[in-house]
Amino acid sequence: MxxxxxxxxxxxxxxxxxxxxxxxxxxxxxxxxxPIGAVLGPAALAYVVADDFQPAPPAKLRVEELPAGHADLDRLEQAAGAEDAGEAGLSEITSPAFVLRTDGQVVAAAGYREWPSSTAHVSVLTSPAWRRKGLARATGSAAVRHALAQDLLPQWRARVPASRKAAIALGFIELGFQLSFQLL
Known part of the structure; x- marks a missing residue:
């Protein structure tokens, strides 16, 4: 806690x-x-070490690197909606963003925020129209590869079953659950 x-x-x-x-x-x-106010979760917490990482196969679309806070990430968050954007936490990443574009628009992105104890808290967001096509796995894979190269332990927090499935496909192992809340 x-x-x-x-x-x-x-x-x-x-x-x-x-x-x-x-x-x-x-x-x-x-x-x-x-007495609690706003609640986030519950969500599964999963981790992966380098030996267990299963990178996504090369995507048809090229994963591009953008700086954290790039305006194209804001547009993706707007397209996804406030609830999904808040859940993903893409606006809080400290790493580069790893993105996929279609017709010039970012349709999926991932990155991570470095947390204490050398943890990389992974954030992944896909535009609603582009979900269930493996894009979260592709961008998440790039973010995890980058985190591992920095000697960080990637952590994937997922509430949505599709997100949990993407993490497991990358070799993450669920080790627990999290509930975040605001005290009143």
């Missing part, structure tokens, strides 16, 4: 102490013992 302060952490630990482990990622169960 992470919390904004030691005091908040102690308050949360005390409140959830009586919950069974399988309920710690259930927003309704946690909300009954802790």
């Amino acid at each position: 992470t919390a904004p302060s030691e005091e908040a952490g102690a308050r949360i630990r005390k409140a959830v102490a009586g919950l069974p482990a399988d309920k710690l990622t259930d927003p309704e169960a946690v909300g009954r013992v802790v």
